[in-house]
Every structure is written in C-alpha cells, then in structure tokens.
Amino acid sequence: MTEPIVQVSPIWAILAPIAVLLFALAAAALNGALVAQSAGRPFRSGASAPLGQVARLLRQRRQVTVAADVLLWRIGAGGLVVVTFLKILVIPLGPWTLADLGVGVVWFNTMDVMIWALFWLIGWGANSAHALVGGYRFLSLAVSYELPLMFALIAPAVAAQSLRVGDVVAAQHDLWFVIWMPVAFVIFCGSVIAFSSWGPFATGAGRDIAGGFLVDVSGVDRLLILTGRYAVLTAGAAFAVPLFLGGGGGPLLPDWLWTIVKTALVLAAFVAIRHRVPTIRPDRFAEVAWIIVLPAALLQVLVVALIAVGG
Amino acid sequence: MTLEAVLLVAAALFCVGLYGALSQQVVVMVMMGLELMLNGVILAAGAFWWFRAPAPDGQVLLLIVIAAMTVEMAMGFAVATLLHRSRGSDMTDSATDLSG
Amino acid sequence: MLVDILFWGLAVVAVASGVTVFVVDSMARATYALAVSFIAVGIMLVMVGLEYIGIITILMMVMEMAIMAVYMVMYMGMNPALLPMDMTHSKRWSAVLATGTFVLLAAGILLIPWPARVGAPAVDLVTSLGEAIMGPKMLAMLTISPVLFATIIAGLVIANPRGRYDRWGDNLKRGTPNDPIRGGLGR
Numbered sequence: 039m040t041e042p043i044v045q046v047s048p049i050w051a052i053l054a055p056i057a058v059l060l061f062a063l064a065a066a067a068l069n070g071a072l073v074a075q076s077a078g079r080p081f082r083s084g085a086s087a088p089l090g091q092v093a094r095l096l097r098q099r100r101q102v103t104v105a106a107d108v109l110l111w112r113i114g115a116g117g118l119v120v121v122t123f124l125k126i127l128v129i130p131l132g133p134w135t136l137a138d139l140g141v142g143v144v145w146f147n148t149m150d151v152m153i154w155a156l157f158w159l160i161g162w163g164a165n166s167a168h169a170l171v172g173g174y175r176f177l178s179l180a181v182s183y184e185l186p187l188m189f190a191l192i193a194p195a196v197a198a199q200s201l202r203v204g205d206v207v208a209a210q211h212d213l214w215f216v217i218w219m220p221v222a223f224v225i226f227c228g229s230v231i232a233f234s235s236w237g238p239f240a241t242g243a244g245r246d247i248a249g250g251f252l253v254d255v256s257g258v259d260r261l262l263i264l265t266g267r268y269a270v271l272t273a274g275a276a277f278a279v280p281l282f283l284g285g286g287g288g289p290l291l292p293d294w295l296w297t298i299v300k301t302a303l304v305l306a307a308f309v310a311i312r313h314r315v316p317t318i319r320p321d322r323f324a325e326v327a328w329i330i331v332l333p334a335a336l337l338q339v340l341v342v343a344l345i346a347v348g349g
Numbered sequence: 350m351t352l353e354a355v356l357l358v359a360a361a362l363f364c365v366g367l368y369g370a371l372s373q374q375v376v377v378m379v380m381m382g383l384e385l386m387l388n389g390v391i392l393a394a395g396a397f398w399w400f401r402a403p404a405p406d407g408q409v410l411l412l413i414v415i416a417a418m419t420v421e422m423a424m425g426f427a428v429a430t431l432l433h434r435s436r437g438s439d440m441t442d443s444a445t446d447l448s449g
Numbered sequence: 450m451l452v453d454i455l456f457w458g459l460a461v462v463a464v465a466s467g468v469t470v471f472v473v474d475s476m477a478r479a480t481y482a483l484a485v486s487f488i489a490v491g492i493m494l495v496m497v498g499l500e501y502i503g504i505i506t507i508l509m510m511v512m513e514m515a516i517m518a519v520y521m522v523m524y525m526g527m528n529p530a531l532l533p534m535d536m537t538h539s540k541r542w543s544a545v546l547a548t549g550t551f552v553l554l555a556a557g558i559l560l561i562p563w564p565a566r567v568g569a570p571a572v573d574l575v576t577s578l579g580e581a582i583m584g585p586k587m588l589a590m591l592t593i594s595p596v597l598f599a600t601i602i603a604g605l606v607i608a609n610p611r612g613r614y615d616r617w618g619d620n621l622k623r624g625t626p627n628d629p630i631r632g633g634l635g636r
Contacts, residue, residue, distance in 0.1 A: 110477055141501050141575065148508040154515040155484065162477050162518075177515060184512070201501070201575055325632030350456045353558050355493070358460040362486070362553035365467040368547035372537040373471065377517075377524055381483055385467050391506065392463075392490050399497035401563065403570035405581035409589050411502050412582070415509065416593050420600045422513060424522050427604040434610060439524040442538065 043130050043204030045138040054136060055123050061276075061305060062268035068309045076313060093262040099252045103164050103215060103254050112165025115259035116193055117156040118266020125149040125273040128203050132286040132294030135203065142203035143195050147188060150233045153270065154180050157235060157242060157251060161214060164254035172250025176235055176242035178320040182327035183239075187229035189335035193222040194281050207285035214284040218345070221283045221338040225331060230274030230308065234267050237312035241320055273305040355396035363389030376429040380422065387398050387418045456496060463489035476521040484514035501575045 066088035074084025128135065128142035139145050154177060161173020174229040195201050197219070198209035206215075216223045232239040255263055279300045281284060286293025366385025371378050375433035391414055433439050462485065469482040487510035494503030537543075571577035582590055611630075618627035 106473065107477065109483065112570050139500070140573075141504055142510070144501065144504050148504050148511075151512050151515075155481070156510055158515055158518060159477070159481070162522075175521065177519060181516070319633075322631075322633030325634050329634060350453055350496070352563060354456070354460075355497070356558045357555060358463065358493075360551055360558060361460075361464045362490070364466060364547045364551035365471075365555070368469045368543050368548055371472055371546060372540050372543035374538050375525060377521055378471070378479075381470050381479065381517075384483060385470065385486065388463075388467070388487060388490050392493060395494045395497050395499050395502070398499065399570075400566060402567050403498070404568055405571065405574075405577045406586065408499065408502060408574070408578045409581055409586045411499070412578075413589055413593065415502075415506060416597065419509065419513070420596060422517070423600050423604045424607075425543065427607040428519075429520070431609040433524060 043135050043138060046134045046136065048136070050134070051127075051136055054126050057131075058122055058126055058269050058272050058276075059265070061221065061272040061301065062265055064302070065268045065272060065305050065309050066091075066264075068306060072310065072313050088260075091096065091264070092261060093313070095257060095264075098257040100259065100261075101254055101256040103166055106165045106254075107163045110159045112259070114156045114163055115255060115262050115266075116151065117159070119262055119269055121149050121152045121156065122266065122269035122273050125270075126276065129273065129276045130203060130207065130258050130280055130285065130297070132292065132297050138204060139202070141201045143166060143191050143201045143206070143281075147191055150270070150274075151184070151235045156266075160255065160329075161251040161304055162240070164251075166254050168247045168249070168252050168253045171247050172242040172244070172253070175244070175247075175250065175320055178231055178240065179239055179241065179323065180225075182320065182324045183229045183232040186225045186327060186331045186335045187233075189332070189339050190222040190225040190229065191281070193219050193335075193339050196339060196342050197346050199346060203280050207287075210284045211287065214287075215284065216282040219282070219338055219342055221334050222342075223278070225309070225335055225338075226274075226278060227304075230271065230278070234271040234274065236271055236308065238266060238315040238318045240312075241317055244317060258343030271308055272301070272305055275308055276301045278304050352396055352400040355400075356393055359389040359393035359396065361389070362386075362392065374442060376425070376432065376439055376441055376444075379441060380425045380429075383421065383425075384418065387414065388419075390414055391418075452496065456493065459493050459496075460491045462486075463493070476525045477518055480514050480518040480521050483517075485513055487511070487514070498570060499574070501578065 067085040070084040070087030071081050072084070073087070075081045077084075079305075125146055127137040128139055128145050137145075157176040158173040160171045161171075161176070163169075194206050194215050198206040199214060200206070200209075209215075218224070228239075231237050235242050241250070243252045247253070252260065252263065278295075279297055283300050283304070286296045288296040351397070355377060363386050366382045366387075366389060368378050369382030371382070373382060391411060392437060394407065395412050398404075429439065432444055436443055464486075466482040466486040466489070470479045470486070473479050473482065488507050491503045491507035491510070494506060496503075613621060616626050616628045617623055
C-alpha cells in the first residue's frame with residue numbers, strides 16, 4: 039500500500055541530481071556494454087566505456103568554429119542537465135517529493151518543451167551546416183510527437199481527476215494505469231525516447247549528417263550534452279513510474295526501493311531499444327504520427343474519460 | 350507587488366511591442382512586436398484577475414487571449430511564407446498593394 | 450519583501466529582453482530574447498496565483514519560439530557575422546507614439562481609482578477553470594474550436610507550395626496518389 043506523497047525540505051534537493059547522474063551513468067554503461075556485445079567483445083568490457091569518455095572529454099580542448107554564436111551554444115549545451123534537474127523536482131521517490139506542485143504533470147511537459155529550444159540552440163550555435171540540419175531534424179520530429187505526448191500525459195490526469203502527481207499515484211492503488219491505458223503508456227515511452235534524441239529518434243545526431251548537432255561540440259560541452267541526453271532519458275523513465283506503473287506500490291520492498299527498481303527496468307528497456315529499432319525518418323514519421331498515433335491517443339483519452347466519469 | 354506596479358510593467362511591455370510593430374520593416378519582426386503587445390495584455394489580465402476579481406471567468410479570458418495569440422502567429426507566418434514565395438521579399442513595404 | 454524583489458527583478462528582465470528583441474542583429478538571439486520575456490511573464494503569472502496558466506504560457510511560448518526561430522532564420526538569413534543592420538522605417542514617429550502611449554497608460558493606471566477586490570480565488574483553480582469552460586463559459590470553447598480548426602486548414606492551404614496536381618498527377622480521380630514525396634504510410 040503506497041503512502042501519500044509528502045514534500046520534503048529543500049535540503050534533500052542535493053541528492054536528487056546525484057541520483058539522476060548515477061542513473062545516467064548506469065544507462066551509459068549499459069549502452070556501452072550492448073555496443074561491445076554487438077561488436078563481438080564480451081559484455082562487461084564495454085560497461086566502463088562511459089567512464090573513459092568522461093575522462094577524455096574533461097581533458098579535451100574545446101574546438102572553436104568560425105563566428106560561432108558562443109552564448110547560445112553554451113546555453114544549449116549546459117541547458118539539458120539543468121532542465122533535467124528542474125524536471126525531477128516533481129518526480130516522487132516513494133512517498134517523498136521535492137516539489138508537490140498542484141500542476142506537476144504540466145510542469146513535466148513544460149520542462150521537456152524547453153528541450154526543443156535547447157537542441158536547436160546546440161545546432162545553431164556551432165555556425166555549421168550539419169549542426170543546423172541536425173537541430174532542424176529534431177524540431178521536425180518534435181512537432182510530430184508533442185501532441186500525442188500531451189494527450190498521453192492527460193490520460194492519467196483524467197483518470198486521477200487531478201494534475202498533481204501525488205493524486206495520480208494514489209489513484210493507482212488498486213489497478214496500475216499501464217494495464218487499462220496501454221496506448222498512452224506506449225506513446226509516453228516513445229515520446230521520452232524522442233525528446234532525448236535517442237535510439238530510433240536520433241536523426242538529429244545521425245551519422246548521415248556527420249553527427250548532426252554533435253558535430254562540432256567537444257570537451258565539456260560534449261560531455262554536458264551526452265550526459266544531458268541520458269539524464270533526460272532517466273527523468274522520463276522515472277516519471278513513467280508514478281504516472282503509469284503505480285508509483286512505489288508493490289509487495290515486500292519499501293516504496294522508494296520499488297520506485298528505483300521500476301525506474302531502472304524502464305530505463306534499461308529504453309537503452310536496449312536503440313539496439314533493436316532502426317532510425318526513423320522525421321518526414322516519414324510525420325504522416326504516421328498525425329494519422330495513426332494522434333487519433334489513437336485521442337481515443338485513449340476518450341475511453342479513460344468515459345470510465346472516469348461513468349465508473 | 351500592487352495592481353499599479355504589475356499594470357505598469359504590462360504597459361511597458363505593450364509599448365515596447367508597439368514600437369516594434371510600428372517601426373520594423375520585416376514581417377516577422379512586426380509579428381514579434383505583436384507578440385510583445387499580447388504579452389503585456391496577458392500580464393495585465395492576470396493582474397486584474399488576482400487583484401480585483403479572482404473568478405474563473407478571468408482565467409477563461411486569459412486562455413482566449415493565449416489562443417488568439419497562437420492563431421495570429423500561425424496565420425501571420427503562413428502569410429509571410431506566401432509573401433516570400435510570390436514576391437521574393439520579406440518586407441512589409443513591398444506588400445502595400447491595398448494601401449492608398 | 451522577497452516577493453517584491455523577485456517581482457521587480459522579473460519585470461526588469463521582461464522589459465529588457467523585450468527591448469533586446471529589436472536591438473540585436475542576430476535573429477536567433479532576438480527570438481530567444483522574446484522567449485525569455487515570455488518566461489518572465491509566465492513566472493509573474495505564477496506569482497499572482499495563476500499557477501496553471503503561468504506554466505501553460507511558458508510551455509506554449511517556448512514551443513512557439515523554437516518554431517519561430519526556424520522562420521526567422523529562413524526569412525532574415527543567418528547573419529553569422531553579426532553585422533549591424535537597421536531595418537526600420539519611421540523610427541522617430543514610432544518611438545514618439547510608443548512613448549506617448551506609455552505615458553497615457555501610466556497616467557490611467559496611477560490616476561484611476563480602482564475598485565476593491567471582489568470575491569476570493571477558488572481552492573482548486575484548475576478544477577474551477579475546467580468547470581467554467583465546460584459550463585457557463587462553454588461559448589468560449591465553442592468559438593475557439595472552429596477558429597483553431599480554420600486556422601490549421603487556412604495556414605496549410607496558404608503556406609503549402611504543393612497542390613492537388615502535385616499529389617495526384619494529371620488524373621485527379623485516381624485511386625492512389627502519384628506523389629514523388631511519399632509519406633510514412635506509403636500513401
């Protein structure tokens with residue numbers, strides 16, 4: 039039985055970024071291990087790849103491009119991690135949350151819209167054609183996934199009849215939302231992968247445009263962007279837990295441990311999808327998103343609303 | 350934070366936007382000016398809502414203003430696209446067919 | 450006291466970034482200066498108690514600015530050298546008019562005897578807003594919906610360079626489209 043969500047004192051806000059960064063490191067390690075496995079090397083040898091990357095990037099000198107828009111470039115590069123830290127303010131760890139906002143679900147949505155601006159700024163700042171193309175590709179993908187994501191976020195809020203994350207968790211005490219709103223769950227997971235520019239939705243950083251918005255970033259900026267991608271993926275996976283997977287509910291273990299276990303499982307699934315699904319083209323995806331995914335999301339919200347009003 | 354203070358800020362935003370909308374030559378910059386004017390209107394509406402009449406009707410008005418701003422932006426950019434495609438120019442001065 | 454400091458700081462940020470929009474030479478900076486102005490106004494709305502609407506304003510405006518940046522760069526060029534450019538007309542008259550309007554509005558704001566506050570905000574603002582929109586203010590929804598729909602259709606029709614013949618070829622009554630640019634569903 040889950041306990042009601044309470045807001046803890048702001049002193050604990052120091053732990054939250056550390057936890058997210060540890061999860062991001064674990065996700066990067068899993069990705070490195072899967073890459074090693076697909077290259078034929080043993081699984082564990084790739085797990086230390088992110089640590090080597092961190093060390094290399096911290097020491098690397100920054101690459102300078104001609105007439106780069108340095109102010110916007112640095113804002114874009116550093117902004118991903120800042121947005122993640124703002125996002126996790128509303129995500130509860132078991133019964134504790136840092137900010138018990140009355141509009142927590144909308145706060146999460148607002149923070150991931152900031153990512154639109156950040157990826158475009160990263161692409162713009164380098165004053166490089168391939169980088170700008172990468173930024174534009176991300177925006178074209180973002181326009182496609184944003185409306186389905188908004189409806190997928192509304193569905194649990196309608197079922198709980200509140201925008202507060204604590205109420206959404208409390209409304210799942212007898213049946214998790216993932217069971218009777220699976221379409222919303224799938225759309226939410228796809229959108230998290232999309233706004234992290236990860237896996238099948240990573241055309242913005244694609245190899246066919248020499249790395250897209252990652253082409254000219256180097257040194258600390260590159261470390262911040264790569265960390266930011268994993269961190270945003272973690273924040274999205276962590277938010278799926280109170281929204282669809284019952285928060286901290288479960289037998290035997292305490293609430294906060296269940297939250298961590300569920301977040302880890304969802305995050306591992308997200309990382310593994312990259313090695314299973316090919317990259318999706320944004321222009322082809324637009325038709326799929328507007329003709330199939332958006333009506334499916336609307337139907338899902340209709341079904342949820344009928345059940346919430348009637349049942 | 351009194352009503353007069355918030356309204357002064359809203360009036361300042363409105364007038365900066367008015368300056369931009371009147372003085373800029375490029376269509377998209379005129380639209381940025383219009384955005385700033387609506388920004389001022391939204392802030393003023395919020396101030397009136399809180400300090401004078403905190404009823405749900407004021408919030409509905411705010412939603413309508415935000416929707417109107419979005420609609421105006423969409424149509425403005427569509428017209429700017431068409432203007433650029435047919436005239437090859439993005440200046441308001443080259444779109445004065447209906448004046449005079 | 451802290452609230453006042455925060456409010457005046459946000460006010461300065463909002464107006465200064467509004468002025469910055471028309472001063473900078475780089476289109477990306479102008480767009481994101483406007484985004485900063487909107488974020489400041491959104492936070493001010495949260496401070497007057499409009500939590501939901503303030504956060505929604507920030508959400509929609511940042512989204513809009515990200516898309517607007519694409520259009521700004523498209524129409525006004527990259528200007529990566531950040532050369533100074535001044536694309537204005539009748540600058541003096543606009544400044545006079547804008548200053549005059551501000552003086553008029555400020556005089557009105559400071560001199561009008563505003564009435565006292567009536568009523569108190571509802572306990573759950575979002576619920577009361579939803580009930581107002583679905584109940585007594587249903588006319589607002591009924592008007593906005595077709596307006597938004599008409600905007601989508603009209604915007605696409607105006608801005609889309611391709612027409613029926615580009616999609617269907619010469620025979621408009623074909624079963625399947627003969628489109629060189631195919632979508633993701635094979636249509």
